[in-house]
């Protein structure tokens with residue numbers, strides 16, 4: 001395999017990932033998200049299925065037989081899912097191009113490492129975004145080191161990946177990103193002339209399910225982990241707002257400004273409703289189903 005675990009090796013590697021490597025390249029993946037994950041029909045997947053079982057629509061060549069019809073079939077779960085490039089990393093790097101169909105003995109380890117890799121790549125996504133922030137963060141060196149370390153782990157062999165202390169690593173990265181978020185929100189508030197309160201919305205952020213937020217000032221707020229399911233955010237300015245892990249399923253983002261939001265992911269955008277009037281950060285692609293209308297499926 002590519003690299004054995006070595007606790008000191010990370011310091012020898014410069015950070016190599018860019019945002020483009022954290023985007024899915026399905027043509028290089030062995031259908032891992034469509035196989036490794038447990039699905040529920042209620043969550044917008046084609047059927048209820050166990051982890052490790054291929055989806056009923058996965059072709060022999062690992063392509064989705066209904067890829068062009070996800071919207072028409074109401075498969076919101078498939079349309080929203082994002083692997084952060086973990087699929088191609090596990091398929092082509094960790095397992096060096098050997099598929100679970102060709103070598104069935106690899107299937108269990110491949111599916112397990114895919115789930116780990118997705119979390120590592122998601123951390124890289126946030127760390128990369130923090131590193132891009134100008135003016136430079138005071139914790140920039142720590143973030144750079146955390147990115148290099150996470151990238152190094154992502155190159156481990158399957159056994160080392162499975163044995164890696166992922167939860168301990170997540171806790172460290174989460175603390176670092178929380179500090180970075182505070183600095184970034186404060187800097188954006190200063191630059192844009194917004195009021196800033198370090199814990200703005202933090203205590204009340206938990207549940208905005210179905211709420212009308214059009215008149216709420218959420219600029220530079222901390223909305224990490226907030227439930228925004230079916231919330232009305234039409235025309236809302238989310239500049240400087242930390243959106244880490246916020247649940248945007250069916251949230252209305254028409255005319256909303258997310259161009260300077262912090263830690264938004266493609267999966268969150270995919271799950272929301274928006275259109276051409278929604279402003280997005282440069283690293284987020286406009287979801288294909290937004291082109292038709294703001295109505296999701």
Ligand code: SF4
Nearest residue numbers: 034055057058064078
């Ligand atoms: S419908 Fe297509 S995208 Fe969704 S899980 Fe099945 S094969 Fe994957």
